[in-house]
Amino acid sequence: MHSFHYMVIADDRQRYMPLPEDRSPERGQELAYPEAVLLVNPVEPEFKGEVDDKYEYSCRSQDIWVHGWISNKPPVGFWQISPSMESRSAGPLKQFLASHVGPTTLALFHSVHYSGGDLVLRFKKGETWKKVFGPIFIYVNSLLEGDDPLQLWQDAKQQMMSQVQDWPYDFPASEDFPKFEQRGSVSGRLVVHDRYASNESKPADGAYVGLALPGEAGSWQRECKGYQFWTRADENGNFSIYNIRTGNYSLYASVPGFIGDYRYDANITITEKSNIELGDLVYEPPRDGPTLWEIGIPDRSAAEFYVPDPNPKYINKLYLNHSDRYRQYGLWERYAELYPDGDLNYTVNYSNYTKDWFFAQVTRKKDNATYEATTWQINFKLDNVNATATYKLRLALASAHESNLQVRINDPVVKPALFSTGIIGKENTIARHGIYGLYWLYNLDLPGAKLLQGNNIIFLTQTQSTSPFQGIMYDYIRLEGPPDF
Structure with missing residues (x-):
């Protein structure tokens, strides 16, 4: 007996889902690959003729904060909350699976989906490596019979915001998970000077700005061994990145509306309680002529x-x-x-x-x-x-x-x-x-x-x-x- 039928990934991505048995050879037809199944004779006729495929519900890392399932009878919600994406591979735009038919709810920190071999973890002989994944927060909420079950989603979003405020958690005992007072921050302002397009620099409105392991410009999208810390610049190009683990990083940026990738010309070392102010940074995107x-x-x-x-x-x-x-x-x-x-x-x-x-x-x-x-x-x-x-x-x-x-x-x-x-x-x-x-x-x-x-x-x-x-x-x-x- 399946209780959780209604899946929620976002305000505009939520629906009643087929049942796992609808994907069986008796009820579904496999399409071009096993993950995609045409529902030919589903238990509930309303799903007949639809395609079920877990990849249809993938999400950008920057959008994976809370997702899960709602049961109507009784009205109960089951939610996975990710207060930070610092331990996920490949930056804010990397796409991961989230929830799909099962009911299945995944917490992925690394995958090669939408990237392939470039994100396969590779180690040299004798290389040591360790990384803390998570923690994540599992949240179960409920309502009285007769209440609107979608209130569970609204409550889960509020709980998510509370968990983000509480990050980094103070309960992990591992020395490999630094507490709030053991971390640092970086702030600055990014502007774009695109020669031939404009004589004046423009604020990098909405730029993705982040810290990742030192590398070449743009290398963050293929980086999977270290931690990454990202934010979006405001309309004036101002950015602040908080709760950064100690270590050496490059500062990267990608600015919507401009080609290429920005990299700050010096590595940044984060120490405990450090608050680094970089001031004004200028990105000159590739440009040779008009x-x-x-x-x-x-x-x-x-x-x-x-x-x-x-x-x-x-x-x-x-x-x-x-x-x-x-x-x-x-x-x-x-x-x-x-x-x-x-x-x-x-x-x-x-x-x-x-x-x-x-x-x-x-x-x-x-x-x-x-x-x-x-x-x-x-x-x-x-x-x-x-x-x-x-x-x-x-x-x-x-x-x-x-x-x-x-x-x-x-x-x-x-x-x-x-x-x-x-x-x-x-x-x-x-x-x-x-x-x-x-x-x-x-x-x-x-x-x-x-x-x-x-x-x-x-x-x-x-x-x-x-x-x-x-x-x-x-x-x-x-x-x-x-x-x-």
């Missing part, structure tokens, strides 16, 4: 591009008319349906990336067993070309899975390609209903001699085609003119 054209929004996500409606045979009712429409099953198959005879063809200053740029460059299904590579085109016009200058193409990728992206200019078959990523990514973001995985930034020099006055075409070919899940998600593409353009 913007000639751009596609998308530089925010490490493909969410702004065209996400199609799901096949009516494979729906999750939660995500109908939902901002997270990309979480539906099988959207990769819609590409071949929308582009049956030719690949995506985008024209700068005419096409609209919210409607005309498919959210993922996937393979095209030819028949039941084979797939083919795809080549997308970007058409653009240049009124003037400096044949002796160098232009810059910025390719920011939101995800890649077993893909090789090749770039060509004005000739779709010339060999070698102007640029090739080589085979990158094991993120499986497409199959797992994500809209981003790891962030990849490529900065390509385009010789002016290869550009034409008038009409030009950039060809983007993803060459690998043995699976429906191979592909690229773009974050943002920009062509810059030469510095004196």
